[in-house]
Amino acid sequence: MVKFPCQSQFTDDFSDGDLSISPAWSSSNQSGAGFDFYTAGGELQSNGPEASATLWISTNGVPDVTQQEVAWEFKARYEASPSSSNNVEIYLLSNSSDLTNAEEGYFIRLGESGSGDGIDLFKTGSTTPLISDPNPSVATGFNVNIRITRKASGQWVLEADTSGGESYKAIGTAVDEEFINGAYFGFKVEHSSTKNQAFYFDDVAVTSKDTKAPGLVSTEVVSSTRIDLFFSENIDTQTGEDASNYFADSGIGYPASARVDHVNPSIVHLDFVSSFPVGSPVKISITGIQDLFGNMVSSILSEFLYFVEEVAEVKDVIITEILADPSPPNDLPDKEFVEIYNNSDKIFGLSGWHFSDLKERGALSNHYLFPGKYLILCPKEAVEEFGQYGAAMGLDPWPTLNNGEDFIVIKDNDDHTIDSVHYSKSWYKSSSKSDGGWTLELIDPDNLCSNGNNWTASEHLSGGTPGITNSVLSQNPDLTSPELIEVLGLRPDSVVARFNEVLDTEITPDNFVITPYIDISNVVLGDSFTEVDLKLSGQLHGNTAYTLGVKGIKDCSGNFVSSEEALEFYLTEPADSLDIIINEVLFNPYSGGVDFVELYNNSSKHINLKGRLMANGVKQDGQYFLKEIFPAAVRDVVLEPHSYIVVTEDAIRVKEQYPMSEDRNLNEVKKLPAYNDNGGVVILINQDSAVLDLLEYSEEWQFELLTDKEGVSLERVSFTAPTNDGNNWKSAASTVGFATPGYVNSQVKTGVQVVNGNIVADPKVIIPDGSGQNDFTTITYAFDQPGYVANSRIVDAFGRTIKTLGENDYLATEGFYTWDATDDSGAKVRTGYYLVYLEVFNLNGDLLQFKEKVVVGTKF
Numbered sequence: 001m002v003k004f005p006c007q008s009q010f011t012d013d014f015s016d017g018d019l020s021i022s023p024a025w026s027s028s029n030q031s032g033a034g035f036d037f038y039t040a041g042g043e044l045q046s047n048g049p050e051a052s053a054t055l056w057i058s059t060n061g062v063p064d065v066t067q068q069e070v071a072w073e074f075k076a077r078y079e080a081s082p083s084s085s086n087n088v089e090i091y092l093l094s095n096s097s098d099l100t101n102a103e104e105g106y107f108i109r110l111g112e113s114g115s116g117d118g119i120d121l122f123k124t125g126s127t128t129p130l131i132s133d134p135n136p137s138v139a140t141g142f143n144v145n146i147r148i149t150r151k152a153s154g155q156w157v158l159e160a161d162t163s164g165g166e167s168y169k170a171i172g173t174a175v176d177e178e179f180i181n182g183a184y185f186g187f188k189v190e191h192s193s194t195k196n197q198a199f200y201f202d203d204v205a206v207t208s209k210d211t212k213a214p215g216l217v218s219t220e221v222v223s224s225t226r227i228d229l230f231f232s233e234n235i236d237t238q239t240g241e242d243a244s245n246y247f248a249d250s251g252i253g254y255p256a257s258a259r260v261d262h263v264n265p266s267i268v269h270l271d272f273v274s275s276f277p278v279g280s281p282v283k284i285s286i287t288g289i290q291d292l293f294g295n296m297v298s299s300i301l302s303e304f305l306y307f308v309e310e311v312a313e314v315k316d317v318i319i320t321e322i323l324a325d326p327s328p329p330n331d332l333p334d335k336e337f338v339e340i341y342n343n344s345d346k347i348f349g350l351s352g353w354h355f356s357d358l359k360e361r362g363a364l365s366n367h368y369l370f371p372g373k374y375l376i377l378c379p380k381e382a383v384e385e386f387g388q389y390g391a392a393m394g395l396d397p398w399p400t401l402n403n404g405e406d407f408i409v410i411k412d413n414d415d416h417t418i419d420s421v422h423y424s425k426s427w428y429k430s431s432s433k434s435d436g437g438w439t440l441e442l443i444d445p446d447n448l449c450s451n452g453n454n455w456t457a458s459e460h461l462s463g464g465t466p467g468i469t470n471s472v473l474s475q476n477p478d479l480t481s482p483e484l485i486e487v488l489g490l491r492p493d494s495v496v497a498r499f500n501e502v503l504d505t506e507i508t509p510d511n512f513v514i515t516p517y518i519d520i521s522n523v524v525l526g527d528s529f530t531e532v533d534l535k536l537s538g539q540l541h542g543n544t545a546y547t548l549g550v551k552g553i554k555d556c557s558g559n560f561v562s563s564e565e566a567l568e569f570y571l572t573e574p575a576d577s578l579d580i581i582i583n584e585v586l587f588n589p590y591s592g593g594v595d596f597v598e599l600y601n602n603s604s605k606h607i608n609l610k611g612r613l614m615a616n617g618v619k620q621d622g623q624y625f626l627k628e629i630f631p632a633a634v635r636d637v638v639l640e641p642h643s644y645i646v647v648t649e650d651a652i653r654v655k656e657q658y659p660m661s662e663d664r665n666l667n668e669v670k671k672l673p674a675y676n677d678n679g680g681v682v683i684l685i686n687q688d689s690a691v692l693d694l695l696e697y698s699e700e701w702q703f704e705l706l707t708d709k710e711g712v713s714l715e716r717v718s719f720t721a722p723t724n725d726g727n728n729w730k731s732a733a734s735t736v737g738f739a740t741p742g743y744v745n746s747q748v749k750t751g752v753q754v755v756n757g758n759i760v761a762d763p764k765v766i767i768p769d770g771s772g773q774n775d776f777t778t779i780t781y782a783f784d785q786p787g788y789v790a791n792s793r794i795v796d797a798f799g800r801t802i803k804t805l806g807e808n809d810y811l812a813t814e815g816f817y818t819w820d821a822t823d824d825s826g827a828k829v830r831t832g833y834y835l836v837y838l839e840v841f842n843l844n845g846d847l848l849q850f851k852e853k854v855v856v857g858t859k860f
Contacts (some may be wrong), residue, residue: 010061011205014039026097027057046153046189048196055098058186064181067150070208073457076202077143077778082111085192092471093182104179110138119160119171131158131172152212156697200433210293219304224275227304234265236290246270247478250277267816276306314345314413315448318419323464324401329462335382336401342369343445352413357406362395374730376466390467404668405634417527423435433457433653439464444476449502449555479558487548487569495534501555502529515547518658540571572604572638582682582695582723583716586739587675595675596648596741597682601639602719609633612648615683616648616673637667646741658739665742695723700859703770704733704826714802715747727818761836761852767859768821776820777854779836790840792817797833831856
């Protein structure tokens with residue numbers, strides 16, 4: 001029979017007279033002497049102040065009560081009757097060295113009321129004893145020897161010899177395991193002014209013994225024939241090295257040898273004759289082994305898996321689901337996530353892999369991704385929430401995903417791109433789901449080449465399918481050839497070619513030709529696998545038309561590009577002031593809609609919008625001050641000469657509310673500055689912080705006869721007239737749906753030829769019904785020199801002024817006024833004939849007068 005050895009944690013008989021070592025005690029200092037206890041005659045004696053006080057003394061070293069049986073023994077002596085003023089509490093374990101502040105612990109109480117006092121066991125926070133002494137054992141004083149045992153199961157046994165000897169008699173038992181973290185033992189004394197030195201303690205011993213069988217912590221596969229077993233404690237050599245105590249299924253059998261590690265005896269090395277099957281779980285049963293104290297394992301059944309970690313190729317692991325905008329949530333957590341999937345028959349260790357977007361990069365931790373398995377990547381704080389859906393890994397930092405558009409990448413530990421997705425809101429194919437709470441799901445995992453046409457919004461009622469098969473899963477094979485969709489000459493020494501599909505990685509300079517000829521020295525396939533960066537031996541030149549032709553390129557499905565693929569491109573050039581101008585602004589959108597700003601390239605240059613900034617601001621003391629500033633484009637977007645681009649937070653919403661919008665000219669950004677409904681400042685800024693254009697708009701510029709101005713944009717009338725001229729802005733016509741995002745304005749001014757020294761009103765007949773057809777007339781003037789001052793007004797048939805267009809206006813050599821058939825009060829005038837009267841003079845005293853007849857009509 002094996003005898004259980006005891007592991008003494010600490011003892012103290014106080015014979016050395018030193019409280020600072022073996023063990024070290026800490027104490028209260030009510031007396032001011034540093035310690036409220038001292039040793040005398042081989043005992044610990046209280047030494048409090050000559051006043052009522054509460055003293056304590058404690059030491060650290062109580063063993064872990066959950067793993068072993070722990071026993072406390074000590075003596076206590078007090079030769080008077082205890083009371084509420086003179087009593088002792090002996091803390092068996094406490095979470096605080098200051099026993100007056102113990103929040104978690106167990107203690108023996110000796111004395112309180114006197115006549116009925118016994119030896120009772122309490123836990124902190126309770127006035128009811130766990131074990132109550134049925135006898136008044138300490139009612140008239142005490143000289144007791146106490147022993148308390150706690151088993152790992154939580155059972156307490158209280159014994160005592162009230163004569164001070166070692167003939168212990170049982171007082172009672174209880175089961176309680178609420179508190180397990182206390183490591184402090186000590187004495188707390190409450191005394192009156194005359195009993196400050198009346199309490200004695202001796203022969204403290206706190207011991208433990210192991211009564212639990214060893215547990216299997218983990219199994220590590222070392223090779224195809226060896227595993228290491230990691231146990232919770234050291235293993236007895238004789239039983240640990242008995243090979244018959246281990247058996248593996250799957251035809252493996254008993255190990256040929258078992259060896260307890262001589263450095264760390266909690267590890268057992270098992271060597272088998274037969275090799276483990278690759279990728280199939282193997283069960284191993286363990287019986288009969290013992291720890292060093294004779295505790296025997298009855299039966300342990302564990303499972304391990306042998307595999308060979310392999311190198312991932314492109315698309316072996318793919319991104320299959322994206323929750324970029326979780327708010328407002330459906331039934332999924334209100335947190336972002338990206339799901340990845342092992343689309344191969346290989347096993348990958350993800351330690352050293354990374355997940356990133358354009359701004360941030362998060363490292364993956366150690367995890368084995370098996371064939372056909374999913375892994376949910378999410379912020380670190382959300383891993384428990386997503387863990388209920390399947391295997392989840394929290395990343396810190398987490399690359400925060402843009403709601404509208406982002407480029408996300410999975411890279412292996414050698415920084416090779418394994419998969420990437422450049423998603424946008426248009427992929428949802430639903431404005432209601434693109435507003436938040438729904439995931440983007442991959443339709444066909446076998447179609448590795450397509451982009452947006454292989455993704456759509458989830459159809460699952462919870463908003464997505466993290467960790468399981470996508471709700472939209474179906475066959476969507478790639479049968480089309482890749483197309484060259486854009487060529488960008490962003491720098492003189494390189495060209496970027498964009499395709500609509502993921503390309504095969506075998507690409508060489510011979511696949512491209514530039515006309516006029518420039519040699520291509522190298523090609524680099526981008527992380528998205530849809531862009532190719534062509535490195536040039538020569539230089540591109542501005543204002544020169546080039547053509548890029550492609551041949552022999554195929555997508556990753558093997559479809560070859562058409563032999564006729566070729567696109568024209570130009571080298572982009574820097575933008576100067578007013579090269580790009582503000583052309584249309586929607587600042588008061590429909591309910592549920594979004595603002596937009598339309599820009600127009602008013603130059604002959606090709607200009608990259610990336611790097612430009614959209615801002616709002618305030619005007620103070622004649623100067624404009626910027627407030628909010630956000631990028632006008634998140635990626636390279638080249639504006640061709642005299643082309644339009646719309647900057648908005650939600651391209652889908654703009655397209656739905658204005659169906660005539662030009663899709664390819666809608667540029668979605670994460671954030672657009674706030675433009676107030678009643679008026680504000682729209683500012684376009686260059687990379688060097690120079691202002692390209694600025695518009696200080698007002699709601700008063702809207703067509704006054706409109707009953708509802710919500711959803712109506714302000715359109716620029718003339719590209720050449722000053723941006724901040726109120727005459728240069730009109731409400732978009734009703735016939736185009738009150739906005740023209742991405743194409744020519746409904747209120748654009750036609751090129752009316754005016755002879756110097758004259759004015760022209762066009763059209764001559766206006767019908768102010770908001771249709772966009774002759775809603776207003778433009779009074780254009782031209783002079784042979786600048787410096788004229790003008791007063792302009794509209795008069796009726798009786799010569800009465802009904803509308804003042806301008807007073808003492810300092811004119812340019814060319815310009816215009818507009819009149820929309822309203823009077824000075826904003827009311828619509830009656831139908832009939834009206835006269836535009838323009839009086840012009842200069843400082844030399846020259847006076848010119850002009851008159852033009854305009855008819856206000858109506859439709860019948």
